[in-house]
Amino acid sequence: MSKNIEFKSAVETSRKWDGESVAVELSSKIKNKLLNPNFILLFSTIHYENEFNKLLEKLNNFFPNVPIVGGTVPGFMNQDGCYTRGVTSLSIDSSAIDISVGIGHNTKNNPKKSALECTNMIKKNFTESNYSNKLLFILTSGTLVPSLLGTGVKRVYKSKIPISMISKLLKTSYKVSKKGVGREDIIFNEISNQMPDYSIIGGSSIDDNKLEKNYQFFNNEVFTNSVICLGINTNINLKLESQVAVEKTDKYFDVKLAGEKYIINKLDNKPATKTFFKHLNWPDSLMDERLHRRTFFYPILFEKENEIFPEVIGGLIGNNIVCGFDIKSDKLCIGRSSREILINSLNKSLNNISKSGIPNCGIIIYCSALLETLGRDFFKVQEILKKFFKDSPFLLIATGGEDFKIPEKIEKHSNETINMAAFLK
């Protein structure tokens, strides 16, 4: 970084319970370090659901001309610690960045339109920006598990339901209850098409992995079923890195999809659920609401343009496997994940970043499935990151799906990945 470029960043945490106290604590900590933050990225766990309005209003009062964007996440990590209950912020104060923010609504019902709405806002404020390094941070409302048959929110339906009925129920769910898969891949694809010279990093906003609700923040307002973007144009060097925390096995299946492209109807021309369970030697008794905690370790993978796209299995409807986003291949592989694979992927990312320079500040997007599987060992990840970043601030947020793109490469919405963006010294 040039000596003339001023760059300061702050990552702060609050563990207070009420929204106003959180805002007071965060703003005091930010103002201690930054004179004029360009923006505030704000992330909260779902426990503050009834406090978001007060929190944002108060924070906005402290920073009236500073864009505030963010949303709910299941957990986060920074220099202060690891948390699955709390509120965190990341802000930067630099003369060498231009900022723009955008929001799009109604993501599940109209994903492309919401992406356009968001990117149009971003572009409007960037007409006079001349900086060459471009980064977009996006946070999209994630999957909300619907109650398909009026029997409560479930991920596993053992009874056989015709595919045509499943498709109808899911489409109805988008319109009636605004619930269903997040459609983040469609949104990301559109954002990527609209902003082709931007590097993009981000993920899906969810709750505490129950996938029952999620919220997005835009200045002093709280939304749901929205996508928010923070655009950064700068001449500060950026380094982006992406790793999958999954290994391929040598077992491939021919896949037949149902009406929706995220539902697998057949594997090798046989009923998908039965074939998947048989391959893993799992008894039918494992077909219960704890299924997703086991399938974290055995994601489904497809490949496209030399990239691996892991998908966590979201649920089962009879003999159909429901995933989180569209499958773009007619061949699938069963992957394998473990703590060791995860830590190795993280170290690989950090090595690659260190080859480019010393980070001044970093944001890391980390799959919530990995957080759930690590549990207490999440603190081991923090030890690795603290050692790497030393005194420089970093913020890791867990998300329900991850988005990553560098220009001229395929955009990637997937699961079980670790993605980083570092501002370099």
Next chain:
Amino acid sequence: MIMSDPIASVLDDLLKLDDILACMVARQNMISVMPTDGTDSFKPEINKIWDIIHRAMDDVFTVIREYSQAGLSEMEFRLQDYDALFFVFPDTENALVSIIPAMANKGLLEVEMENARRDILKFMN
């Protein structure tokens, strides 16, 4: 000596999480620290199973007593629809114990249990 009030506050915070049905600092045959309102602050659904879980906990503490000095840091068991998690305080026979639903997202709860354990350790020392 364990100072009760600040540790009770840590337990009160933990109990605010929906899926923490009960929590305490305990050792064999003894609950060292309860949340501020004692068992009244436990989630009501735990009442029907509390007696049997309490007895099972005591049996687990036999193992913790035996192996804590050798580095045993964590134990857990499932009883009916509930999991009991034990995070052992190093070189002691005490553990932070939480009861959670078996269907809960355990990984996320473990992070907050670890935060509680670290906070309690500061008060113990």
